[in-house]
Amino acid sequence: MVGVFRHLSNRDLRFGSGRIGDLPGLVPSTGTVLFITGRHFQKSPAWSMLVGELKNRNVKILSEIVTEEPSPEVVDSLTETSRNSGVEAVVAIGGGSVLDAGKAVAAMLRHEGGVTDYLEGVGHLEPTGETVPMIAVPTTAGTGSEATKNAVISRRGIDGFKKSLRHDAFIPGIALIDPELAVGCPPNVSLSCGMDAFCQLLESWVSTGATPMTDALAKDGMTHFAQGSRLFSEGLYGGADESDCRSHLALAAYNSGLTLANAGLGSVHGIAGPLGAYCEVPHGVACGLLLAPVFRRVVAHLENAGAAEAETFLSRLTLAGSILGDESLDHLLGRFEVWSDDLPKLSSYGLEESHVDAVIASSSNKNSPVSLTPEEMKRAVMEVF
Ligand SMILES: [Fe+2]
Numbered sequence: 207m208v209g210v211f212r213h214l215s216n217r218d219l220r221f222g223s224g225r226i227g228d229l230p231g232l233v234p235s236t237g238t239v240l241f242i243t244g245r246h247f248q249k250s251p252a253w254s255m256l257v258g259e260l261k262n263r264n265v266k267i268l269s270e271i272v273t274e275e276p277s278p279e280v281v282d283s284l285t286e287t288s289r290n291s292g293v294e295a296v297v298a299i300g301g302g303s304v305l306d307a308g309k310a311v312a313a314m315l316r317h318e319g320g321v322t323d324y325l326e327g328v329g330h331l332e333p334t335g336e337t338v339p340m341i342a343v344p345t346t347a348g349t350g351s352e353a354t355k356n357a358v359i360s361r362r363g364i365d366g367f368k369k370s371l372r373h374d375a376f377i378p379g380i381a382l383i384d385p386e387l388a389v390g391c392p393p394n395v396s397l398s399c400g401m402d403a404f405c406q407l408l409e410s411w412v413s414t415g416a417t418p419m420t421d422a423l424a425k426d427g428m429t430h431f432a433q434g435s436r437l438f439s440e441g442l443y444g445g446a447d448e449s450d451c452r453s454h455l456a457l458a459a460y461n462s463g464l465t466l467a468n469a470g471l472g473s474v475h476g477i478a479g480p481l482g483a484y485c486e487v488p489h490g491v492a493c494g495l496l497l498a499p500v501f502r503r504v505v506a507h508l509e510n511a512g513a514a515e516a517e518t519f520l521s522r523l524t525l526a527g528s529i530l531g532d533e534s535l536d537h538l539l540g541r542f543e544v545w546s547d548d549l550p551k552l553s554s555y556g557l558e559e560s561h562v563d564a565v566i567a568s569s570s571n572k573n574s575p576v577s578l579t580p581e582e583m584k585r586a587v588m589e590v591f
Contacts, residue, residue, distance in 0.1 A: 208418060209417070209418075211417035211418065211419065211468075212417075212468075213417065213419040213420075213468055214355065214374055214377055214467060214468060215353065215377065215464055216342075216352070216353060216377055216378060216379065216380060216381040217379045217380065218379065218380045218381070219380075219381050219383070219460070220380065220381070220382045220383070221383045221456070221457065221460070222383075222384070222385070222453075223384060223385060223386050223449065223453065224384065224386065225382055225383065225384040226252050226255075226256070226343070226382070226384040226386070226387060227255075228382060229256060229297070229341070229343065229382060230256060230259035230260055230263060230265075232341060232380060232382070233260065233263075233265055233295065233297060233341070234265075234294065234295045234339065235263060235264070235265055236294065237266070237292055237293065237294030237295065238266040238267065238268050238288075238291045238292045238293045238294065239260075239265055239266070239267050239268070239293065239294070239295045239296070239297060240267075240268045240269075240270065240284075240288045240291075240293040240295070240296045240297070240308075240311065241256075241267050241268070241269045241270070241297050241298075241299065242270050242271075242272050242284070242296065242297070242298045242299070242300070242304055242307050242308045242311070243269070243270075243271060243272075243298070243299045243300050243304060244271065244272065244273065244299075244300035244301060244303075244304050244345065245271050245273055246345075247299050247300060247345060247387075248269070248271065250387075252387065266292075268287070268288060268291045268293060270284055270287070272284075272300065272303060272304045272307040273303075274303055275302075275303045275306070275358065275359075275360040275368075275482070275489070276303060276306055276307040276310060276357075276359055276360070277359065277360060277361055277362075278320060278321050278322045278325075278359055278361060280307065281307060281310045281311060281314060281321045281359060282314070282320045282321055284307065284311045285311050285314040285315060285321075288311060288315060289315060293315060293338070294338055294339075295312075295338055295339045295340070295341075296308045296309075296311055296312040296315075296338060296339070296340045296341070297340075297341045297343065298340070298341070298342055298343065298378075299343040299345060299387075300343075300344070300345050300346075301344070301345060301346040301348065301349070301399070302344075302346070302348055302349030302351045302358075302489060304345075305342050305344060305349070305351040305352055305357075305378075306351055306356075306357040306358050306359070307357070308340060308342065308378075309337075309340060309342070309351070309356075309357040309371070309376055309378065310357040310359060310371050312337045312338045312339070312340040312376075313333060313336070313337040313357070313371060313373070313376055315337070315338045316334070316336035316337055316338060317333060317334065317336065319331070321359060321371060322359075324371055325359055325367075325369040325370065325371055326369050326370050326371075326372055327367075327369055328367060328369050333371060333372070333373045333376070334373075335373040335374065335375035335376070336375070337373075337375060337376060339379055339380075340378040340379060340380075341378060341379070341380040341381075341382060342378035342380070342381050342382070343381075343382045343383070343384070343387070344381075344383060344387075344388075344456070344459070344460075345387040345388055345391070346388055346391055346395065346396070346399045346459075347385070347388055347396070347399055347400060347403060347434070347452065347455035347456045347458065347459035348398070348399025348400065348402045348403050348459055348489075348490050349399070349402060349403075349406075349459070349463065349489065349490075350403060350406060350459050350460055350461070350462040350463020350464070350466060350467075351463060352378055352381040352383065352460065352463060353377065353378075353381060353460055353463030353464045353467060354377065354463045354466060354467040355372055355373060355374050355375075355376045355377045355467050356370035356371060356372035356376065356467075357370065357371045357372075357376065358370055358479075358489075359371060360482060360483060361483070362483060362484075362485075362486065363484075366483035366484060367483050368479045368480065368482045368483040377467065381460065383456050383457075383460055385449065385452040385453040385455070385456040385457075386449060386452070388452045388455070388456065389448055389449060389452055393438075393441075393443055394548065394549070395490075396437060396438070396443075396455075397438050397494070397545060397548060397549070398488060398490030398491045398493075398494045398549060399459070399490045400431070400434070400435060400437075400438060400455055400458075400459075400490075401490060401493060401494030401497060401542065401545060401546070402462075402489060402490035402493040402494065403427075403431065403455065403458050403459040403462040404428070404431050404435075404458070404462075404497075405474050405475070405493040405494070405497045406462035406463070406465065406466045406471060406475075406493075407424045407427040407428050407431065407458065407461065407462045407465060407526075408424075408428070408497075408501070408523075408526055409466070409471040409472035409474060409475060409573070409574070410424050410462070410465035410466055410468075410469040410470070410471065411424040411425070411428070411465070411522055411523075411526055412472065412504075412519050412522050412523060412574075412575050413469040413470050413471065413472060413573040413574075413575075414470070414573045414574070414575060415468075415469045415470040415573045416469045417468060417469060419468065420464070420465040420468050420469035423461045423464050423465050424461065424462075424465045424469075425525075425529070426461060427457070427458045427460075427461030427462055427465065428458070428526055428529045428530065429529055430454040430455070430457045430458040430461070431454070431455065431458040431530070432529055432530045432531060433450075433451070433454040434451045434452070434453070434454030434455035434456075434458055435451075435455070435530075436451055437451035437452070437455065438545060439541075469573065470572055470573035471572050471573060472500075472504070472571065472572055472573055472574035472575070473500050473504065473569070473570075473571045473572065473574045473578050473583065474493055474496045474497055474500045474501070475493065475572060476569050476570040476571055476572045476574070477492075477496055477500070477565070477566070477569040477583055477586070477587065478492040478493050478496060479568075479569075480564075480565045480566075480568035480569050481552070481557070481565050481587070483568075484557060484561045484564070484565050485552065485555040485556040485557040485561070486555045486556055487552055487555040487557065491549050491550065491555075492552075494542070494545065494546050494549050495546050495549055495551065495552065495590040496586060496587070496590060497539075497542045497546070498539045498540075498542040498543045498546065499585075499586035499587075499589040499590060500578070500583075500586045501523075501539055501542075502539055503578055503582050503585075503586060504574065504575065504576055504578070505520070505523065505535055505539075507576035507578070508520045508523075508575065508576060511576070515575075516575075516576075519575040519576075520535075523535055523538075526538065546590065551590055551591060552587070552590055552591050553591050557591070559591070562584055562587055562588065562591075563584070565587065566580045566583050566584050566587070567580070569583055
């Protein structure tokens with residue numbers, strides 16, 4: 207029997223090379239529109255085209271730059287500036303941090319107080335779900351934030367946190383994905399973003415919250431990842447095949463956002479969140495590093511369990527490996543170990559050994575098919591310390 211489930215997604219998905227040209231026509235012509243971007247995008251021909259087109263249409267814009275995972279202070283200050291400028295819609299063009307900043311500001315324009323008041327596990331208020339219209343335009347293929355209902359807000363340090371502003375209504379109304387925007391993204395960033403997307407697909411694929419819809423999207427996403435990941439494994443940067451790889455990776459990342467929003471994630475993300483609060487490790491790097499050490503332990507649990515349900519999860523993981531062309535789970539995880547050799551380790555981002563116990567104490571197994579013990583989680587972290 208098919209189970210009981212629900213599926214949320216954007217109202218409008220526009221995908222494909224050249225789609226950025228749709229953007230001026232999608233932006234409301236009344237009120238001011240806030241454009242949040244990364245620094246790099248404002249130097250691109252796409253930005254000049256947008257600014258020119260919007261001027262032709264007499265659209266008033268406020269342009270702001272976000273360069274790192276948004277803190278509560280950044281969100282509150284952008285919200286205040288936007289309110290004073292009469293902002294009535296938000297467009298975010300960038301990586302996960304930029305999109306999350308955009309989602310948070312769009313929501314906070316319709317909420318009283320500061321964003322911290324509404325953060326899960328931190329604030330004392332529930333978001334109402336009201337938000338101004340929001341268009342998400344990813345320029346990296348990673349977090350899938352363009353499809354998710356949360357914005358991750360970070361405060362670093364000993365009293366740090368990495369928590370979500372979350373509501374079903376915060377899924378951006380329009381996701382506009384033009385894979386060409388990621389062409390030229392540096393290899394190390396492309397790799398860590400891609401590993402995050404694959405991790406999200408794999409964790410949703412074996413999530414205890416998986417649904418028929420997320421299963422279909424996760425399988426399809428892994429197929430696209432297999433095609434797009436030639437960019438990393440064959441070093442196709444700058445060549446004739448880069449655009450083709452980028453388009454497959456962009457769709458894999460989008461699918462991963464839908465699957466994570468609807469099925470939930472597992473222990474890799476359960477550890478990566480708190481890790482990001484203790485050191486400046488980018489989210490994609492944290493997930494890329496932890497994927498193999500965590501999944502090796504998940505597989506060991508499943509193999510020892512022997513129960514029918516554990517067999518189902520194991521056969522799902524084996525199928526994931528075969529989609530990527532790997533003969534066994536060992537090969538699949540070995541591939542991630544090879545890729546993660548190219549990523550800086552956690553200590554290089556300022557993680558101290560004395561912080562690891564606190565990181566683990568805040569970690570969770572979320573929707574993982576097995577619960578890793580704190581000791582197992584700690585050993586996984588120390589493998590990539
Ligand atoms: Fe992620």
